[in-house]
Structures are given as structure tokens and as C-alpha cells.
Amino acid sequence: MSRDSVSRFSHKAALYDRFRPHYPPELVAFLKASIAPDPGKTVADIAAGTGIFTEQIAQWGNPVFVVEPNRAMSRLARRRLSGFKNCVFVNGTAESTGLPSQSIDLIVSAQAFHWFDLTKTKAEFQRIGRHNLLVAVVWNLRNTDSSFEQAYESLIRTYGMDYLSLSQRRMDTEEVLSFFAPDSPEYRVFEHADDLTFEQLRGRMLSYSFMPGETSPVYEELLEEITKMFNLYQEDGKVRLSYKTRLFIGGIH
Template identity: 60%
Template sequence: MQQDSIQRFSDRAENYDRFRPGYPQALLDYLGETTPITPDMVIADIAAGTGIFTELVAKWGSRIYVVEPNPYMRSLAHRRLGGCQRCIFLDGTAEATGLPGGSVDLFVSAQAFHWFDLAKTRTEFARAGRKSPFVAVVWNLRNTRSAFEAAYERFVREYATDYLSVSQRKMDTAEVRSFFAPSRARYRVFGHVDWLTYPQLLGRTLSYSFLPDEASPVLPAMTVALERLFQRHQRQGKVRLSYKTRLFVGRL
């Protein structure tokens, strides 16, 4: 992970923690069925952010290493996961996790894999993994099917600074599959829907690292455009954002 990919979320950590979408239960159920989850299993959530996905897998009762290099994000993960007695927090990256060698049975990464140097990450997972560890890669990818979703995508592209270069959309299926052992990755897509008020939509928009932050001189114009977009499409005070949540899971 390059330094910019770590620091770019520092001013967005609170919005990220409060307003980013969750993950569908069906994905967690499938992941639990695909990997032999037991209380003795050791999981590492790599680039865990504020712990949104970690909180879900923590319900399995396994020991979890929460690996996150950004101190602001990591502090919010501490807050979110304060009741998780089996969570161990590490200041590390995908390429240099700080994990003990041969210690991890399942690596998970949600909304972060596109930031990794895949060759270095694979070497690090092989070092820290136990035998042939499982790896699960998860993304929420916004749909653009409805009138609002298509208009919101145009809005994002208009105001974004480097959306096309950092977006998870650039990670195609073949590229992700190549990270896993040959023929050992399963790919599934799950549906997920959020209904957002305007404050929630604004908070989610401000959580994106490729859009102007709250100190930007562009922010007033952007928020006016966002509110107009919301008002055109809202129904009973909310707009609908739907996602296809992509899961790759297999052995290294």
C-alpha cells in the first residue's frame, strides 16, 4: 500500500465509520459455509478500516487480528470492536502485516484489495498463513441501474479527483482470481440495498477518498449539486442505492 492510500482516509474516518454501507448476511453465511469456521481458527482482517466488516466476522468467536495502518481508522475500529475480547489490533499493511509467521487460517479484506501490491501481499500472506490459508476478498460495488444511481455515478465522476484510477471497479475478475492458487477461488455476487436520507447520503459521499473533503473550496458547489440530485429523486425523504457485493474466496 502506498503512503497516499493510507493517509487519504485520515480526514474521512468518522464519515467512513458512520455512513459506509454494511454487507449482506447471505455473504457472511456463504463465507462461513465455504471456510471451516471454528473457535480455534485465526482470522486476519487486512486493511480493516474502522472495523465494519470485522464486526460481522467477530460474531464467529474466532481470534481476529485487526490490521490497519491508518491511526484514525484504527482508533475507530477500537471503538467499534471494544467488546471483542479476541480482537488483536496491529499497525500494519497488506505487504507488511506484522502478523506472526504461520499464524493465520483465513485472511479477509473488505473494500481494500484494490490498494494492495498483489505480488508483495501474496508473499506476506504465504509467510503469515498457516499451511494453505483461505483468503476472502469483498467489495460493495454501487449499481448504476436506476435513474438516481446513474445520476449519482455521473455526479461522482464530475467532482472526483482520481476516481477512475483508485476505484475498485478497475479490479477485474481475472486479476483477482490470479491472486489465488489455480482453480481455487470461488466467485459469488450478493445483492445489498440502502435507503438514505440526505444527511446519510452526504456523509457517505464525504467518506469517499476520491471526492473533495470538508476543507475543499469545491465543497459548497458539490453539496448544492448533491442536494438538488437528492430532491429530484427522493421518495418519502430517502433515495435508494443498491450494490452488488462481490466475494472471492479460496485458498492461497
């Protein structure tokens, strides 16, 4: 992970922690089943952010290494996960996790894989993985099916500084498949949706690393546009964002 891919979230950490979506319970249950479930299996959440996904998998009770290089996000992850004694926090990246060799049975990465140097990451995962290591790559991919979702996407494209070059939408399926090659990962899609109040909608949009912050000259203009959009599409004080959560899971050799 480049320095920018780490540092660009520092001023967004609190918004990220509070407003980013969770992941479908069906996905979490599927991942749990993939490791038997065996309480002795060790999990590593790579680029764990503020621990949103980690919190869901930590409930299994398995040992979980929470690997995150951004200090602001890691601090919030420690707070979120303070009740889980099975979590161990590590200052590391996908390319250099800081984990012991042959120590991990399941590696998960949620909403972060597009930031990694995949060649270096694969070598690192192979180093830390035990025999029969599984790697799970997860994304919440926002739909653009409804009129509101199309307007939301349009607003992001208008104000997002480097959205198209940095969004997970740029991660081509072939690039993911090449990471697992010569093996072929299993691919699954899980659907879910969030009904958001105005505060939640505004917080979610502002949590994206590519959206303007409070010091930007267009920040107030953006807030006005978010307000107009919400008022136009809200029903009973809420709008709906729906997601397809994509999962690639398999071994790497």
C-alpha cells in the same frame, strides 16, 4: 500499500465509519461456514479500516487480528470493536502485516484489495497462512441501474478528483484471478441495498477518499448538487443505493 493509499483516508475516517455500507448477512454466513465453523480457527482482517466488516465477522467468536495502518481509522475500529475480546489490533499493511508466520486460517479483505501491491501481498499472505489457508476478497460494488444511481455515479465522476484511477471499479477480475493462480477461487455475488436519508446520502458520498473535503473550493458547490439530486429522486424522504457484493475465496500457493 503506498503512503498515499493510507494517509488519504485520515480526514475521511469519521465519515467512513458512520456512513459506509455494511455487508450482506448471507455473505458473512457463507464465510463462517467456510471455516467449518471452528472456534479455534484464526481470522485476519487486512486493511480493516474502521472495522465495519470486522464487526460482522467478530461476532463468530473466533480470534480476529484487525490489521490497519491508518491511525485515525484504527482508533475508530478500536471504539467500534471495544466489546469484542476476541479482536487483536495490529498496525500493519497487506504487504507487511506484522503477524506471526503460519498463524492465520482465514484472511479477509473488504473494500481494500485494489490498494495492495499484489506480488508482495501474496508473499506475505503465504507467510502468515497456515496449511489450507483461505483468502476472501470482498467488494461492495455499487449498481448504476436506476435513474438515481446513474445520477449519483455521474456526480461522483464530475467531482471525484481521481475516482476512475483509484476506485475499486478499476480492479480487473483477471488481476484478482492472477493473485490466486495457479488455483481458481470460488466466485459469488450477494445483493443488498440501503435506503438513505439526505444526511446519510451526503455522508456516504463525502466519505469517499477521492471526493472534495471541506477545504476544497468546490465543496459548497458539491453540497448544493447533492441536495438537488436528493430532492429530485427522493421518495418518502429516502433514496436507494443498491450493491452487488463480490466475493472471491480460495487458497494461494
